[in-house]
Amino acid sequence: MSSAMIDLFLRSLWETVLMTGASGVISFVFGLPLGLALVVTDRGGISENLWLNRILGAIVNGFRSVPFIILLVALIPVTRLIAGTSIGTWAAIVPLSIAATPYYARIAEVSLREVDPGLIEAVRAMGGSRWTIVQEVLVPEAMPGIVAGFTVTLVTLVGASAMAGAIGAGGLGDLAIRYGYQRFETTVMVAVVAVLIVMVCALQWVGDRLVQRLDRRSA
Amino acid sequence: MISRHKKDDTMSQHMRTLAADERRSGSAGPIARLVDVRRHFGQTAALDGVSLEVGKGEIVGIIGRSGAGKSTLIRCLNGLERPDSGEVHIEGREISGLGEKQLQPLRRRIGMIFQHFNLLSAKTVEENVALPLKIEGVAKSERLRRAAELLDLVGLAGKARAYPAALSGGQKQRVGIARALAARPALLLSDEATSALDPETTRSILTLLRDINRQLGLTIILITHEMEVVHSIADRVAVLDAGRIVEEGAVWKVFADPQSEVARSLLQGIRPQLPEEIAARLSPARGPEAVLRVDLAGEAALEPLLADLAATTGAFRFIHGGISRVQGHPVGTLFLGVPAGEPDLSRTVQFLAGRGARVEVLGHVVGND
Helix, strand or coil: CCHHHHHHHHHHHHHHHHHHHHHHHHHHHHHHHHHHHHHHCCCCCCCCCHHHHHHHHHHHHHHHHCCHHHHHHHCHHHHHHHHCCCCCHHHHHHHHHHHHHHHHHHHHHHHHHCCCHHHHHHHHHCCCCHHHHHHHHHHHHHHHHHHHHHHHHHHHHHHHCCHHHHHCCCCHHHHHHHHHHCCCCHHHHHHHHHHHHHHHHHHHHHHHHHHHHHCCCCC | CHHHHHHHHHHHHHHHHHHHHHHHHCCCCCCEEEEEEEEEECCEEEEEEEEEEECCCCEEEEECCCCCCHHHHHHHCCCCCCCCEEEEEECCEECCCCCHHHHHHHHCCEEEEECCCCCCCCCCHHHHHHHHHHHHCCCHHHHHHHHHHHHHHCCCHHHCCCCHHHCCHHHHHHHHHHHHHCCCCCEEEEECCCCCCCHHHHHHHHHHHHHHHHHHCCEEEEEECCHHHHHHHCCEEEEEECCEEEEEEEHHHHHHCCCCHHHHHHHCCCCCCCCHHHHCCEECCCCCEEEEEEEEEHHHHCCCHHHHHHHHHCCCEEEEEEEEEECCEEEEEEEEEEECCCCHHHHHHHHHHHCCCEEEEEEEECCCC
């Protein structure tokens, strides 16, 4: 590969890392509370509110059912409003975050639902408020699942960011399509795939180790 | 020695708090009082008009088969369940109409332990014990100091930094007890606390509860389906069946003379029973030998009854039975084989009844041993 190619490669790598990282953080910050809201407002939840639960559920399902490539284009006005532009890496972070938030919310929801209701009852019985239950029971007890789910979300984002090339966001996926596929530069294609594999493996490894350290449920 | 000192210290602090509470409330009225409490789930009545009073320092056992309404009953006492109708008074205050927010400070006066311990797996033992104090807003150093005292009290001083998953069932329940005591409650609710434990661990947990009751004067209400539990620590027992209290009284009296079918059936495992091979050969038709069940309690069980019986009516056969002590009262059941011919049988029954025993002719033995 030429040095110009290597520069392009490194820039693409950085774009992928940026897109994945930024939209990952944003989807965590909004997705975890959304997942919590889905759990606590459900029937028998600590803050039961079935109407709110149905509305939130419908919004999440709505976003999740639209294919990402369509969402990417459909959200252009929103992107322009938030990022000030509709093209480039930063612009791609908006639709990526909006797609990943409900995705992560559902994953977090599953872990939060698995928390033993007996633990919630125990903290209620000692005079704990709903907020105490969220802080001391739901989130800490579900933490291994919350982290494992976040790892899954990040890996999914690495893949989804490849589509963001459609709005000029760059990234490794875009590089592979434009150079590797359209210009038949097999070396670039192979290099991109190799780097993506390493990246995903590294993410998964770090995620798994973290879960292992957090999980106190067995001796 | 140091740990012993600490323990005494904890105890005396508890005593002072409890004494202060008594002055504040200014009465020796019941800690908990239920009046005609009803609770339905759909068509089924979990509680169908339950009234019960529990005095300060008492250990009251509520026993019943599964589905009898025990769990609902104990949860009405700290507002985890809300009755459809009726009154629940805790330390003189009616709580069944209170909202979740108003119940929170009240629940801090009531500790609770659970069948499956319900310890938070992500927190260490000391963090679990200190959690009620964290909820109360006690400073961290003070909470950990108190947690250490309590762990000492329940005999787990070395496990403060361990996670619950590393503990045995009995140790987990000790942590549960320490946690329930952290906020210095006036009342401890025990929800089948020993049902998931083996018999030996059950005994040690019950002994711990009894000690805590005696040393701290803590009132304990426990629900269980095991008569053994009631037998070992309760002062009073209420038998719950299909949402109603069908029998209530001092444990030894219910043991000696159970009135309800449920109580009799729950007692089966713990009271002497007629050996099966003899029961199988019993017939209502007259035979050479009648089998009597003789229930004795109190004074009647202390007298040389069998010797006197032999002197009065002649030979008989002692089949099975014994006398045990419940709350210091002798309670016994004897199965006797006596000559079935008249007037021998009537004389025997009259003699025993005259000595304060309850006698029942179970049947006649047909065939030989």
